[in-house]
Amino acid sequence: MIELMGEVTEDAFLGGKLRLRQPKSGHRAGHDAMLLAAATPARSGDRVVDFGSGVGAAGLAVAKRVAGIKPVLVEIDEGLSELARANAIANAIAAEVLVLDVTSIAEKFAAAGLLPDSVDVVLMNPPFNDASRHRASPDSARAIAHVAAAETLDGWIHAARRILKSGGNLVMIWRADGIADVLAALGRGFGSLMVQPIHADAASPAIRVLIRATKGGRAPTCLLAGLVLNDEAGRPSLEAKTILAGERPLPLAMP
Template sequence: MRTDKAPGLDVTEDGFLGGQLRLRQLKSGHRAGHDAMLLASATPARPGDRVADFGAGVGAAGLAVAKRVTDVDLVLVEIDATLASLARENAAANAIAAEVIVLDVESAAGAFAAAGLRPDSVDAVLMNPPFNDPARHRISPDKARETAHVASATTLENWIHAARRLLKPKGMLTLIWRADGIAEVLAALERGFGSLQILPVHADVTAPAIRVLIRAVKGGRAPTQIRAALLLNDESGLPNKQVQEVLAGKGILPLAMP
């Protein structure tokens, strides 16, 4: 990790995917980590697909997808202009073509269309929405960090609605959410999505799931599948080999497979 000073910003440059992806991000506030890389490795995409990353931050998840799948038409959607600027820098520094749009994911359809994101125009959406419940988590005094982490009562529903509007028929949504909120996700996905695949993520074999990765198909009708759990650490307490390969950019998760 290298710490740099950009004009008016205190940023670090960090390596992801075993150093294949270098990202500049703010030293304080929300920072990309394992969640973003797991989300990217669970996102199905093919060359030529138009892929939108909602709440992209500095571009971590979307750029990781583009590193894995060549020639995707990548759009990074981020409400914070400072993070969006860093996302543009990161795309250029990693030689990845990406359009970066400063936009609130909860905006109306007209705002999306004005930014070039028309209904039924995208093959895949990935998202890591703010998911902390303000009633159960101490709110950060850092406003940007609060925006990135804390969900309102309508955040999830509105983000999924935006994805449903934007996706083509049979387009795929991939998201990561806290495991204890899975009921909220399933309820929000009932409107317009099906063919769900759910991947629980556990810290280790003895712990309850801490995250769920979910892939859903717009208009899908296949039965829901719950995949074998992903353990971040194996039975001996050591880092799981599969997870380490994913984080090193050498593997993908089952949700990304056809």
């Protein structure tokens, strides 16, 4: 299957601690996946599920940081799933890879071993570009990964809510200008929200938001200080370099 995907590259993440094969063209893992992993509050023994995992970048990065977890990588694309399996083996990470549409009915999730109320943590980087405002890529895989239908967000959050245990955590990354949609969707069944904006530089509005939400949580929403990716000269900030190298997690990952 991998041979059918065309040319692939091997890229280093987490300061070289994680190496991933991924398609040379189309959707490619980058900073978003590593930031998502750094925001994930997993502990040894947790059942951690990565929705829309692609080649496994975020889920495998969590497993590199937290010993004692076997991430479940859920991806609709069979070719990317094969790469995820190969990447897990190459990085000596025990992972389960499921070819599954995140918006599938509960019975299909159960048949794949993802029963209701059975998971500690779900992390996800859903397609988040508004189709009405963004021209879809001519590359079909890239378009699927980036452009959301009207029901995409609700469907992904509903699936996470269904499989999470009470008190389990959902962690996601989304475009900053769509935060109102995320907060509305999370209002059904989630609380204790923590939100961290991500800025390209200190002078620019946030481009992304990382959000942690607890199933059944009741604590007030907490807005954290933003993470600035680049300094005034356009170089990666020290904080961003530390996070992206896997040297420490983001505050959302703290208990």
